[in-house]
Amino acid sequence: MTGIPIFETRVLPExxxxxxxxxxxxxxxxxxxxxxxxxDRLGLDADYRARTGCTLYTLELHLHYLHEVxxxxxxxxxxxxxxxxxxxxxxxxxxxxxxxxxxxxxxxIMLLHVQQTSDxxxxxxxxxxxxxxxxxxxxxxxxxxxxxxxSRRMGLRPPIS
Amino acid sequence: MTGIPIFETRVLPExxxxxxxxxxxxxxxxxxxxxxxxxDRLGLDADYRARTGCTLYTLELHLHYLHEVxxxxxxxxxxxxxxxxxxxxxxxxxxxxxxxxxxxxxxxIMLLHVQQTSDxxxxxxxxxxxxxxxxxxxxxxxxxxxxxxxSRRMGLRPPIS
Numbered sequence: 399m400t401g402i403p404i405f406e407t408r409v410l411p412e413x414x415x416x417x418x419x420x421x422x423x424x425x426x427x428x429x430x431x432x433x434x435x436x437x438d439r440l441g442l443d444a445d446y447r448a449r450t451g452c453t454l455y456t457l458e459l460h461l462h463y464l465h466e467v468x469x470x471x472x473x474x475x476x477x478x479x480x481x482x483x484x485x486x487x488x489x490x491x492x493x494x495x496x497x498x499x500x501x502x503x504x505x506x507i508m509l510l511h512v513q514q515t516s517d518x519x520x521x522x523x524x525x526x527x528x529x530x531x532x533x534x535x536x537x538x539x540x541x542x543x544x545x546x547x548x549s550r551r552m553g554l555r556p557p558i559s
Numbered sequence: 560m561t562g563i564p565i566f567e568t569r570v571l572p573e574x575x576x577x578x579x580x581x582x583x584x585x586x587x588x589x590x591x592x593x594x595x596x597x598x599d600r601l602g603l604d605a606d607y608r609a610r611t612g613c614t615l616y617t618l619e620l621h622l623h624y625l626h627e628v629x630x631x632x633x634x635x636x637x638x639x640x641x642x643x644x645x646x647x648x649x650x651x652x653x654x655x656x657x658x659x660x661x662x663x664x665x666x667x668i669m670l671l672h673v674q675q676t677s678d679x680x681x682x683x684x685x686x687x688x689x690x691x692x693x694x695x696x697x698x699x700x701x702x703x704x705x706x707x708x709x710s711r712r713m714g715l716r717p718p719i720s
Binding site: 553 | 577578584585587590591594605618619620621622623627641642644649669675709711712714
């Protein structure tokens with residue numbers, strides 16, 4: 399693990415596609431469920447959401463698919479807090495198949511803390527407890543080596559002639 | 560539409576999360592289903608896959624979440640072929656809620672044509688029919704204006720003091 403363990407799941411049969419492996423979209427579902435686990439860790443859980451109307455929205459997501467995941471696999475996800483400010487979190491999630499140290503996927507995500515009211519959604523500052531938890535996880539992340547590729551502008555290089 | 564219409568779907572109830580809107584991962588499922596529709600358009604359909612053992616694998620995906628999608632929405636996806644070589648496709652998918660011209664999401668994806676055999680998966684060149692179809696779609700894409708943000712290295716800029 400090169401991050402903080404945050405989520406683990408068996409691969410469900412309905413996540414397998416016609417290629418016989420985990421469909422690309424279900425890598426993202428696993429990351430989404432890992433984000434829910436991160437929210438619990440930060441105190442932004444179901445109780446907090448019901449009490450305050452505040453939650454996290456995803457602004458942007460980058461995913462590198464590095465290895466096939468099969469029906470028989472269990473996957474473990476670790477998280478690194480790369481940066482945070484008063485309302486945003488830049489996090490990296492690394493996914494591995496349990497029993498294999500190779501990365502199956504590396505994901506970067508940008509999350510925004512918002513308050514939902516009946517007529518609008520507006521960015522809102524983190525409560526102090528969540529900011530403190532984020533600072534602690536960011537410090538812990540910085541002490542661990544990163545392994546996955548970083549996000550980048552996508553493109554095909556011209557073929558070498 | 561600022562691309563080639565390729566896929567449309569109603570939002571399913573199980574795609575809605577605790578925030579009352581389309582879960583981030585299901586934007587990607589819709590893009591994944593739109594990729595299947597693109598494969599059909601290119602002749603890389605179920606019959607081709609069964610006959611040749613060839614298919615497309617996703618290498619990388621970037622998604623900008625631009626607008627909430629609700630339970631009552633139907634979403635339409637258009638595609639642009641940004642670039643292609645003998646084995647890869649760089650495509651952009653734009654998602655809109657039917658009845659609203661604003662973008663709900665913009666996605667870039669890199670796809671690799673592979674052949675699956677019993678003991679390995681290896682990159683394989685496109686059949687000439689698919690290359691011709693790709694060239695045609697790329698020309699059609701270039702004639703249409705692009706709207707969504709392009710992929711980039713992710714990060715939080717330091718706050719302005």
